[in-house]
Amino acid sequence: xxxxxxxxxxxxxxxxxxxxxxxxxxxxxxxxxxxxxxxxxxxxxxxxxxxxxxxxxxxxxxxxxxxxxxxxxxxxxxxxxxxxxxxxxxxxxxxxxxxxxxxxxxxxxxxxxxxxxxxxxxxxxxxxxxxxxxxxxxxxxxxxxxxxxxxxxxxxxxxxxxxxxxxxxxxxxxxxxxxxxxxxxxxxxxxxxxxxxxxxxxxxxxxxxxxxxxxxxxxxxxxxxxxxxxxxxxxxxxxxxxxxxxxxxxxxxxxxxxxxxxxxxxxxxxxxxxxxxxxxxxxxxxxxxxxxxxxxxxxxxxxxxx
Numbered sequence: 001x002x003x004x005x006x007x008x009x010x011x012x013x014x015x016x017x018x019x020x021x022x023x024x025x026x027x028x029x030x031x032x033x034x035x036x037x038x039x040x041x042x043x044x045x046x047x048x049x050x051x052x053x054x055x056x057x058x059x060x061x062x063x064x065x066x067x068x069x070x071x072x073x074x075x076x077x078x079x080x081x082x083x084x085x086x087x088x089x090x091x092x093x094x095x096x097x098x099x100x101x102x103x104x105x106x107x108x109x110x111x112x113x114x115x116x117x118x119x120x121x122x123x124x125x126x127x128x129x130x131x132x133x134x135x136x137x138x139x140x141x142x143x144x145x146x147x148x149x150x151x152x153x154x155x156x157x158x159x160x161x162x163x164x165x166x167x168x169x170x171x172x173x174x175x176x177x178x179x180x181x182x183x184x185x186x187x188x189x190x191x192x193x194x195x196x197x198x199x200x201x202x203x204x205x206x207x208x209x210x211x212x213x214x215x216x217x218x219x220x221x222x223x224x225x226x227x228x229x230x231x232x233x234x235x236x237x238x239x240x241x242x243x244x245x246x247x248x249x250x251x252x253x254x255x256x257x258x259x260x261x262x263x264x265x266x267x268x269x270x271x272x273x274x275x276x277x278x279x280x281x282x283x284x285x286x287x288x289x290x291x292x293x294x295x296x297x298x299x300x301x302x303x304x305x306x
Contacts, residue, residue: 053277059268070278079255080279083263084286090170090177090259091238098178098185099230105182106189107219120190124183131180135247138176139163142248166256169249173257176244181237185230192226193219232294239287 053070057063074080109120126134143161150158162168196219204214220227242261245251251258260283267276 049277050281052274053281055274057274058271059273063274066274070275071282073275074279074282079258080260080263082255083258083260084283086170086257087239087241087260090173090241090257091235094174094177094181094238095231095234097174098182098234099227101178102182102185102230103189103227105186106193107215109186110190110193120186123186126180127183129180131243132247134180135176135244138172138179139248142172163249164253166253169253169257173241173245173248176248177238177241180244181234185234188226188230189223192223196222228295232291235290235294236287239283239290 052063054065054067055063056066056069105123109116109123113119142163147159147161150156162172200218201214204218209217240261241259242265245257245259245262249257251262260279264276264280264283267273267279
């Protein structure tokens with residue numbers, strides 16, 4: 001009887017059912033420096049940039065308000081629209097390639113194979129290498145090694161560097177981007193696969209379920225949350241692709257592989273500050289909308305983050 005009395009009287013040290021736990025003020029003091037840094041380095045510059053997107057500011061000197069003129073120009077500029085088309089297409093293709101390969105590797109590395117731990121360590125090496133370094137290495141392979149091999153075996157389509165072919169240059173960017181990001185997705189998938197009890201597979205095997213049926217009915221539904229996480233992070237990262245594209249093709253041949261991020265950055269240094277700030281604002285909204293659509297589409301099929 002003493003415990004209910006203490007609960008009713010609200011004795012110190014007793015957690016009341018249904019009540020929110022009081023947060024100690026010291027935690028807010030620890031949070032304050034992070035909020036100040038985030039405001040000074042992220043939020044404030046974003047607000048200033050959004051303000052200038054409604055002006056004719058070139059990055060220095062005087063300026064005047066122009067309303068939504070810059071936004072109208074963004075939606076009618078062929079070069080900007082081409083950059084959006086390339087960036088969205090590249091992001092969608094790369095996220096599919098990276099997720100399929102990462103999941104296949106995760107299934108293999110969580111199976112009953114020898115040296116699984118050592119192999120996992122090897123496969124995550126690309127995570128610790130700079131993207132610009134990876135791109136320069138692959139640029140040499142695509143421009144020299146691959147054409148030499150193709151010439152030696154008489155394979156005509158690859159005797160010239162694919163980086164100089166407007167129709168194939170994007171495939172090189174997909175390969176390198178996927179190669180760099182697969183390890184991160186691989187680790188997430190391994191974590192998800194290790195949460196699935198072995199008893200489920202054993203019971204399914206006793207019922208005569210094939211490996212494909214076990215994957216489709218057990219593995220995929222139970223790691224659906226991890227698929228969502230990887231897909232959202234992947235699309236966000238690929239939409240902002242910059243360093244790999246710069247090192248491989250610098251947006252070429254011509255402007256065939258010019259991304260939105262490259263277009264925005266080049267505008268900052270080319271006197272189109274306000275115009276490219278409007279472009280950046282539109283790009284930010286697009287990124288948020290794509291992420292929300294991904295979450296809504298997966299949740300509509302009964303998938304939930306775990």
